[in-house]
Amino acid sequence: MAEMEAVFALVAAALLLQLVFIVWNTRYYRPLGDRGKRALPAPGTAERKAEAEKDSLPNALNLSESRDFNRSNPENDIVLLSDISVLIPARNEERNLPRCLESLLAQRGRPREILVLDDRSDDDTADIARRFARLPDSRIRLLDGRELPEGWLGKSHACAQLAAEASGRWLLFLDADVALEPEALEAAAREASAQRSGLVSGFPRQETGTWMEKLVVPMMLFTILCHLPLRLVSRSRDPRFAAANGAFILIAADSYRRIGGHAAVRSSLLDDMELIRLAKRGGEPARLARIDALASSRMYRGAAEVWTGYRKNLFPGLGRSLPLLLAVSAAYAALYLLPAAGLLAGLAAWAASGQPPAWLPAAAAAWALGALVKLAVDVRGAVPAAYCLLLPASIALVLLIGADSARCHYRKRGYEWKGRRYA
Known part of the structure; x- marks a missing residue:
């Protein structure tokens, strides 16, 4: 006894x-955008007009030229919504995509573009994206995914295609099952302004239905907060101190290209984790931010999806x-x-x-x-x-x-x- x-x-x-x-x-799990010292300009101000002018630059201007131009601008550290490309890989997401796109159209301002890549879906994903793309000033564009090459995993291949088409200074990779609150992109712009380069990720608020979802899905954040010193995610270059969630990854386009993009993690089941590790190895700033007040997601529906979804990640993780x-x-x-x-x-x-x-x-x-x-x-x-x-x-x-x-x-x-x- x-x-x-x-x-x-x-x-x-x-x-x-x-x-x-x-x-x-x-204490180090701080909200997205909390470091932004300057709010986005209000509608109707001169800065908003400048944003609109900047957004209307000819499409022929390529991304590298745009970045070189911006480097000479003393206001280059201020990231506006028109600097952000929202990139959504979608495979068989007819159940989730409408809510995701509706939340993007309900933002307080428009991003530069919203690119949806239909990754050879078997359902109505592409038709849904086309319907939203026809809405006035939606800035939504549908891309048809190419056949999966040997050596690539599906999501990494979809994200690489999206990044190749994007023209923003910052790229927001967003899963199709994520819905954003109206102020989410403004918070992302403030975060990008404060960080200037590198990568920021976060865990959306998890919506659950079945008991299997309620019991298992929250354990992802549990394991991270229990074992990973978040202070070292942003302050150490050691790639062992890394955490990211592929549902929400905000990364500077320059940084993305410097680390090799998704091509560098093409065969990894944990592409999000490998991406942040590459960023840290390359000296890029990295941060895990709290986004549960800004984004929500129902990752899995039912016991079978929970089991297969976690099974593909646990042992590789x-x-x-x-x-x-x-x-x-x-x-x-x-x-x-x-x-x-x-x-x-x-x-x-x-x-x-x-x-x-x-x-x-x-x-x-x-x-x-x-x-x-x-x-x-x-x-x-x-x-x-x-x-x-x-x-x-x-x-x-x-x-x-x-x-x-x-x-x-x-x-x-x-x-x-x-x-x-x-x-």
Whole structure:
């Protein structure tokens, strides 16, 4: 009994340290655009007129010439909405694309362009994009995706095609299942003005429907805020301190080309993570910003999509290292599953004997601290507070998906997503 009490006390101490780390870490999880010292010019002002004139430059002026011209301009550090190209790769997104495009048309100002690439969809994705493109002053243009070349993954190929067509000084890669609040692009412009170059990414507020979505989808942000020192994402050039979300990546066009763009990550299942690592290796500024008040997304719909979506990322995200997967699984089981099991066993023993076991308070404290750790993350991701009580179920599901992800790798079955299979 004394040994069990000591084990639970040790777990509780580790979780207390984890909670302290999260509280410190989230100080650096700041909202997108919070560093912008100068707001965008108001409608009707001379600067807005200058923006309109700049936006009407002849299309024949290529991007490199435009950037050279802007470098000689003392106001070049101010990024306007007309400097931003919004790029949306879309494959079988008829369910999500209308909401995404409606949110872009509801912005407080228009970006330079909104390019939608239909990545050889089997549904009405292209027709939906065409319908929106016909709206007055939509600035939406549909691109037809080319056949996937050997050695490329679908999303990277789609993003590379979009970037090749874009003319903005800044590129915002946006997933088709993301909807923006009306002030989102203004916040992006302020962020770009403050950062001047490099890459910024963020995690949209996750909308969930089924219980599998509610339990698993928020764990993406959980793992980052629990383990990655966000201060080092922006202050260290070490690529190990990196986090990005492909649903929302804002990157300077110059920086994108310097690091090789999506061509440099063409075969990676984790193109977003590899992109920010390339940026850091190349000395480009990088930041993970909080965007849950500016963007929302329903990544997956239903248990099957959650499972296959996370399965393709979990084991590759650990470098396809079985020892690392086993170590992480053991640590998560000890920290988050063991206290819950101890609490249930202790309560059952108490009910059966009328006497609580000596280790029950330590097990209860460890379980409560685990819930507080989850709550500390959830409030930063706009996740309902009650979900923190279900953390053991979330952990168990993530560990099972991780094991299945490794199984697919070692059986050489590859990973399937949106009708394509990847190694």
